[in-house]
Amino acid sequence: MAASFKQTLPTDELRRRVLALAEPADQALKDTLTSHVPYIEQVSGYIIFSGGKRLRPVLYLLAAAAAGSQGQARQAAIFEYLHAATLLHDDVVDEAGLRRGRPAARTKYGNDAVILVGDFLFSKSYSLAAEVADHRFINALTDCTTIMAEGQVLELLFTGDYELAEADYRRVIQAKTAVLIAASCQMGAIFAGADDATIHALYTYGMELGMAFQMVDDALDYAGTEHEFGKPVGHDLAEGKITLPFIFARENCDPSQRGHLIDLAAAAPADPAAQAEAKEMVRQAGGVEHTMAQAKAHALAAQDALAALIPAQGPSEHLETLLALAPYVVERRS
Amino acid sequence: MAASFKQTLPTDELRRRVLALAEPADQALKDTLTSHVPYIEQVSGYIIFSGGKRLRPVLYLLAAAAAGSQGQARQAAIFEYLHAATLLHDDVVDEAGLRRGRPAARTKYGNDAVILVGDFLFSKSYSLAAEVADHRFINALTDCTTIMAEGQVLELLFTGDYELAEADYRRVIQAKTAVLIAASCQMGAIFAGADDATIHALYTYGMELGMAFQMVDDALDYAGTEHEFGKPVGHDLAEGKITLPFIFARENCDPSQRGHLIDLAAAAPADPAAQAEAKEMVRQAGGVEHTMAQAKAHALAAQDALAALIPAQGPSEHLETLLALAPYVVERRS
Numbered sequence: 001m002a003a004s005f006k007q008t009l010p011t012d013e014l015r016r017r018v019l020a021l022a023e024p025a026d027q028a029l030k031d032t033l034t035s036h037v038p039y040i041e042q043v044s045g046y047i048i049f050s051g052g053k054r055l056r057p058v059l060y061l062l063a064a065a066a067a068g069s070q071g072q073a074r075q076a077a078i079f080e081y082l083h084a085a086t087l088l089h090d091d092v093v094d095e096a097g098l099r100r101g102r103p104a105a106r107t108k109y110g111n112d113a114v115i116l117v118g119d120f121l122f123s124k125s126y127s128l129a130a131e132v133a134d135h136r137f138i139n140a141l142t143d144c145t146t147i148m149a150e151g152q153v154l155e156l157l158f159t160g161d162y163e164l165a166e167a168d169y170r171r172v173i174q175a176k177t178a179v180l181i182a183a184s185c186q187m188g189a190i191f192a193g194a195d196d197a198t199i200h201a202l203y204t205y206g207m208e209l210g211m212a213f214q215m216v217d218d219a220l221d222y223a224g225t226e227h228e229f230g231k232p233v234g235h236d237l238a239e240g241k242i243t244l245p246f247i248f249a250r251e252n253c254d255p256s257q258r259g260h261l262i263d264l265a266a267a268a269p270a271d272p273a274a275q276a277e278a279k280e281m282v283r284q285a286g287g288v289e290h291t292m293a294q295a296k297a298h299a300l301a302a303q304d305a306l307a308a309l310i311p312a313q314g315p316s317e318h319l320e321t322l323l324a325l326a327p328y329v330v331e332r333r334s
Numbered sequence: 335m336a337a338s339f340k341q342t343l344p345t346d347e348l349r350r351r352v353l354a355l356a357e358p359a360d361q362a363l364k365d366t367l368t369s370h371v372p373y374i375e376q377v378s379g380y381i382i383f384s385g386g387k388r389l390r391p392v393l394y395l396l397a398a399a400a401a402g403s404q405g406q407a408r409q410a411a412i413f414e415y416l417h418a419a420t421l422l423h424d425d426v427v428d429e430a431g432l433r434r435g436r437p438a439a440r441t442k443y444g445n446d447a448v449i450l451v452g453d454f455l456f457s458k459s460y461s462l463a464a465e466v467a468d469h470r471f472i473n474a475l476t477d478c479t480t481i482m483a484e485g486q487v488l489e490l491l492f493t494g495d496y497e498l499a500e501a502d503y504r505r506v507i508q509a510k511t512a513v514l515i516a517a518s519c520q521m522g523a524i525f526a527g528a529d530d531a532t533i534h535a536l537y538t539y540g541m542e543l544g545m546a547f548q549m550v551d552d553a554l555d556y557a558g559t560e561h562e563f564g565k566p567v568g569h570d571l572a573e574g575k576i577t578l579p580f581i582f583a584r585e586n587c588d589p590s591q592r593g594h595l596i597d598l599a600a601a602a603p604a605d606p607a608a609q610a611e612a613k614e615m616v617r618q619a620g621g622v623e624h625t626m627a628q629a630k631a632h633a634l635a636a637q638d639a640l641a642a643l644i645p646a647q648g649p650s651e652h653l654e655t656l657l658a659l660a661p662y663v664v665e666r667r668s
Binding site: 036092116118120121123135141145146152154156157 | 456461482486
């Protein structure tokens with residue numbers, strides 16, 4: 001039988017705890033998203049206040065609290081700004097039409113404004129990070145953003161590579177998604193003045209959680225419906241992005257079908273029927289289940305990473321919430 | 335009679351001194367422009383090693399030396415990376431075809447790669463800045479990049495605004511150009527551990543020099559030839575960018591011609607003949623000379639800013655070089 005999660009919370013209780021932190025995170029965004037150019041506030045606000053889950057700021061605040069901080073929420077905004085900047089630039093690169101169920105910022109404000117406002121948000125992130133005296137804080141951020149940029153270039157280079165190896169897929173999702181989630185947790189611990197072992201444990205937790213998070217996203221792109229997801233599904237194939245469900249199907253389907261699957265994927269960007277057939281083949285080959293199982297393994301590893309931080313009398317409330325987020329990430333449907 | 339420059343050097347001597355610093359700056363670029371993704375090194379290298387003048391790294395090193403640093407050149411790379419990142423993103427926004435006399439990176443590698451490699455270079459800049467223990471260093475950088483992003487958005491918003499006021503033009507060029515040159519000088523002084531008065535003097539020097547530099551660029555766009563300049567001239571009007579030569583002509587031409595000049599500018603992006611006629615009207619109205627005179631006033635102010643740093647026995651070699659760069663910036667022809 002598959003391993004099971006160490007800690008869960010009733011969904012309502014988990015939601016209550018997360019919302020209690022999303023509120024100060026939102027306040028930090030409102031307090032710091034200021035510019036001398038009102039138009040920048042407008043474009044930034046369009047993407048930032050469009051109903052994101054505030055996952056990264058909440059993780060930062062949880063990690064900081066778990067590591068003993070009673071501190072303020074101001075720096076939580078860093079992670080939402082970085083995430084938003086990345087989405088803005090990604091949407092230009094991907095020529096995306098929808099984001100979070102409504103027109104992507106670039107379709108409303110134009111690619112030009114979106115590129116430059118992305119740069120502004122990167123800059124805001126570093127400004128907020130530079131306010132923290134502990135030099136490890138800004139260093140963690142610059143390590144993170146350098147890897148993120150590399151990950152996005154890699155993803156671009158691998159677009160249309162239908163023979164993409166699983167190791168390269170993992171390298172991309174680690175760099176483009178997991179590293180920022182890891183940094184959110186790591187920097188929360190640094191802000192709290194934690195020791196190296198605690199910082200490392202929270203970093204590893206975030207990295208594993210981030211891998212799980214992206215794999216679920218990639219599985220849902222084959223399994224979900226547009227209504228659930230807020231953006232088109234099957235979109236990865238339409239963009240020539242090769243993810244784990246496809247890789248698993250390619251490696252595990254009947255060998256006589258392998259070439260056909262690759263041909264369908266190559267045709268998918270221009271041919272919705274080929275895309276639908278490829279998607280169906282990937283499902284039939286068990287690509288979605290395999291990816292979800294891999295996501296679960298990473299979520300379990302996230303919980304394991306926190307083991308050393310749990311005192312004999314059981315986890316604190318904040319550690320308990322971090323632990324409970326791991327199964328939540330795997331079980332979410334959007 | 336117009337004010338004259340306090341300090342000049344024979345061109346050969348100035349060139350010798352600048353080249354002596356451009357060399358360690360180039361070495362710093364070669365040492366630090368590394369990535370786990372070779373393609374990033376390739377795209378970055380294409381723009382960075384395409385014969386820029388290294389003005390910003392050289393100013394950083396001169397300011398650091400003038401403020402007493404015997405230090406290493408590593409952080410000089412920051413300012414070339416930021417400049418290159420801005421050029422990469424600008425070229426996407428402007429749909430530029432040429433840069434420094436050869437195809438712009440975006441025409442060779444595509445907009446997507448260029449946006450993401452720009453992000454990588456921003457990140458590299460902050461990484462290098464975060465290595466410096468003095469917190470004023472990274473704070474100066476984040477202040478600078480936030481204003482730069484605002485300036486570029488402002489420039490975008492003002493595109494096609496043929497009634498643009500001179501004050502708004504000045505605001506744009508200060509934010510998009512002068513602030514980075516100011517930060518190069520300021521951060522050199524901070525690196526050297528200078529006192530606040532010295533840091534402020536070098537910051538002001540850089541700001542005034544940067545204003546002069548951009549105004550000369552804007553004048554040359556009306557006066558120069560493509561061969562001298564390495565990029566198309568008359569391009570500002572073709573892009574709907576309103577600069578000081580045009581503003582001066584608009585405000586000082588025969589009032590009966592004002593409407594015609596504005597109509598020509600509005601037609602210029604789609605009509606080379608209108609562009610040529612507008613350019614000629616701007617020249618006839620003295621827009622180029624006026625802009626050059628304004629540039630000279632800023633270059634003189636740059637020299638003045640250093641006055642407090644000049645000891646009774648005369649400027650040190652590095653201060654002398656900084657002083658001599660002011661007239662050079664105004665007299666250059668490309």
